[in-house]
Structures are given as structure tokens and as C-alpha cells.
Amino acid sequence: MAISSKPTAAEHAAPTATAIDRWEVAVVGAGLSGMYQLLKLRELGFKVHVYEAGSNVGGTWYWNRYPGARFDSESWTYGFSFSDELLKEWTWTEHFAPQPETLRYCNFIADKFDLRRDITFNARVKAAAWDDAADEWELIFENGRRARAHFLITAIGPLSAPTMPTIPGVGDFKGETYHTGLWPHHPVTFAGKRVAVIGTGASGVQTITEIAKTVGHLTVFQRTPNWCAPLRNSKIDAKTMEEIRASYQDIFSRCRDHYGCFIHDADPRNAVDVSDEEREAFFEKTYNTPGFAFWQGNFRDVLIDKRANDMMTDFVIRKIRARVKDQKLADKLIPTNHGFGTRRVPLESGYYEVYNQANVKLVDLRETPIERITEKGIKTSDAEYEFDMIIFATGFDAITGAFDRIDITGRGGQKLKEKWSDGPHTYLGLQIEGFPNMLTLVGPHNAATFCNIPRCIEQNVDWVSDLLKYMRDKGYHRVEAKPDAEATWTQHVHDTAARLLLMTVDSWMTGVNKNVAGRQKRTFVAYAGGAPKYRQKCEEVVAHGYEGFALS
Incomplete structure (x- = not known):
């Protein structure tokens, strides 16, 4: 089975023979965090370049084009706050913007600040290795390109490593197949088709709700029901948008003081x-x-x-x-293994009503598990189903998965995947002992992983930019988290999460993914102390001369 949205060979930039790009700073990823990091470091005079696997900017909003995709932060709290001009010029049309609008926003940022001239697209990183003698990182790309940089900054996103289910025959189906996290760039129609959706997480809920409006017949295969809450989206008229613009200072101040940088x-x-x-x-x-x-x-x-x-x-x-x-159907949609809010809560617009439609069927995989995928459809323990299309809404290998998919080698030949085999170990969620000069935006143990992300992205990027400027001004060439600082922060992350009910539940926030080998041990991969406490800790580290970091 070929997921149809993967860039073709023709879309990949040709390798430049044996030439090696050289930069002061290489950034991996051209989503919101990568774009803002590029802008900040360029303003500070660094020779910086971004490498992006896709053919354009946008990150998660570039890849996740599935029907119904939209964010669940209020749009006017989600956008960047660093530029008054940007706030004045951009107009949000909905309180919870759909994916096409958010992607337009990402492109607007790239155009306004002329970012593409410092971005190489169709450049997926295959490996990254630290050269201790040269104080450099070397990047090797899938298309043969190579690059070297004094600093490596990962802006690869917490939900950017799509996973397929471990079902026998997953590649045998002869009809249309799509993964929500790798949705094609061409239109997909559902009218008159027999469609299967596997998965009822956040992307599944949005996809199911949208395609149910036009599908011929929809069969939802649910392994674990999720609690959902209404989104209650609405349009933003011109008068409301002007009121929002006049209130931006108060809005961002309110977000700054909130645990997760929301307005609630x-x-x-x-x-x-x-x-x-x-x-x-x-x-x-x-x-x-x-x-x-x-x-x-x-x-x-x-x-x-x-x-x-x-x-x-x-x-x-x-x-x-x-x-x-149908109350028997409602029983199947109501989770019994975790309480509301102890997993990430999908927000929906008519999801439960979908199951009142005569052309929608729910298959509870706890009762009749999938045995295999066939050429014509899906076989469960009690029936065989034929489909024209199968949609895999099976989510991501969250937070650490994107790191695992790059062969990252640190000081002394240490592999990051091996260091994190029992869960991530970081300092501030921004650096890792044994991996000098590598900074991880929105990485594990970072407040941005449990946050209205752009609000925390700005904090991450500003902090990293200040660090690099400090090092340049002071003549430092290398920065690395100290072992005791990493151990103390990692323990703090676990201690902070321990009081929450979510630690009693298997989820991507607790590092468990049934579709990924080795992801069955419960740990904590986000940061549950809240954005204000995290920001305070980062500021204290700076005030004490970047305490916990070895600068040399």
C-alpha cells in the first residue's frame, strides 16, 4: 500500500553531488517554530538555514489536510504575537480556523518576512551526527544532500510521525488508502463510496464528522472510544475582528498567565x-x-x-x-477505562449525531477485533467488509517519534534512540546531555508539548535565540546540559505529572502507543507543571548564568 501524499521522487530536490552546505545554525522543520526560529536568528545576524521535508512551509498544517481538520485553540490566541504588523494585517474568519486558513496564515508569514530564501524544501533528514573534533553537526538527507552546522535546532513538531496500525495485510487493500497525517494535496471525494475509518482519536473524530456529510456508506472501526466535547465554532465578522485586534494585548497577557496558555x-x-x-x-x-x-x-x-x-x-x-x-450504540461510544479529560480531549461539531445516520455503522473492535486487511476491505472476527476507501486515523508516534525517525548520534557515538529507550531525558525540554549544541524546540519535557503551542513556541524560540547570542557575545562555542541538571529536570517532570489522573491512563501523553514497538511502558513525555512555572524556571536558569549548562 502506498500512502499517496508522500512526495514523489520528482518532487525531491536533486542531491548536489559531494557538496556540503555549511551554516552557523541548521534548523530542521519549517512549521511555525522553524519559521519563527529562522526569523529570530536571521535578525540577530546568524548564518542560519532551514531544511524541510515537505514542499512548502506549514509543518502540521502542510501535512494534515484531512477533511474537517482545524485547530481547537481560539484562532486569535493561536497566531503569533511577536509582530504588531502581523497582528494588524492578518484577518481570522473563524474562531477556530480550518486547516486551509491556517496554512494560508503560515504562507502569509513566510511571504511577509521573506523566509523561503533561507529554506530548502523536499529535504528530509535521514541522520544527524555530532563531530566532536570540529564542533559541528553533520546532517545527511534522504536525497543525498549533506550539510554541516555549528548548532542544530530541531523544530520537528510533537505530532509529526504518523503511525500505521500493526494489522496483518495492511498493504494488501486495492482501493484508495489514506492516512490523516499524510493526506494528499489533491481533492478526495466520498460521494457514493463505501468508506472505512480506522481510529477515533482527534483526527478521526474530525474526519468522520466531515465525510459523513457526503459519504455513500461509512463504517467506523473503533478500538478505544474517546471523550469528546463540543467545539462550538462560529464565523468572525469584520466588527468582531476589529474588537479582537484592539484586545490583543489583553488576550496574550491572559494566555501568558494560564496553565496551558489558553483563555479558559x-x-x-x-x-x-x-x-x-x-x-x-x-x-x-x-x-x-x-x-x-x-x-x-x-x-x-x-x-x-x-x-x-x-x-x-x-x-x-x-x-x-x-x-x-440508540442507547446500545451510546454504550459503545462511552469510554469505560478512563475519566473525562485524562486523555487529550477531541473537540467536535456534531460527531455523536453522525451515529444517528442510517448510512453510518460503528464496529467495536473490543468485541470483534480486526483479523486482517484484505484486497477488498477489512475482515473482523465475525464479518468481512468490502470498501472503496480505507482511511487510517491511527495518529502519531507522539513527541519522541519524530526524533526516533532520524538517526541522531551524539558525543562518543551515543544514539539518541538508545538514550531514550526507557523514555526521554532532557534539561528544560530544550537540550540533552551528550548531544552538544543541539536544541529541541517543542521537544519532550517542554511546556510547549502541553500548551496552546504558538504561545509556547515564542517562549522556546526567544530563549534559544538569547542563548546563542549570549554564547556568541561571550566567545563560547559549545553548550551541553549537565548530567545532574538533566536528571533533576527529568525527575521534576515525572513528579509534576504524578499528581494528575492522566498518569493512570495509557495515552500519547504518557508515552504509550500500541501501534509502535517499544511504546508500551508508561512514562511522561510532556510537561505538566504549566507554562508560567516553566517560563519562570527558564528565566531563573538564565539569571544564574545558564545554570545547568556546560558552556565552553
């Missing part, structure tokens, strides 16, 4: 301390508020106290039952 402040009360009437009324209010209000802006104890979480979970169960006509 948690209620200071505990759910277990208020009356039943007060609790129900507050649940109802937040459930009917757009975005992550119900998840991120609920009572302060709902994600740490099981009693409170049970109360919130019971409320959502009642909402699902009210929306799904």
Missing part, C-alpha cells in the same frame, strides 16, 4: 465542595462555552481528584446519551 481559566473552587445545583450549573455553562472551556476551565480539582472527575464524567455521559438515539 480554571475555577478556583473544588467540584467536591459545591452543591449539586452549583456544580451542575457550572458544568452546563462550561460545556456550552466554545473551545476547551469544559476541559481547561473547569473546577480546579477535576483532573486531580477522582471523585471530582467522576462527577464531570457522569455529566458528559448524560450529554452523549441525549445526543445518540
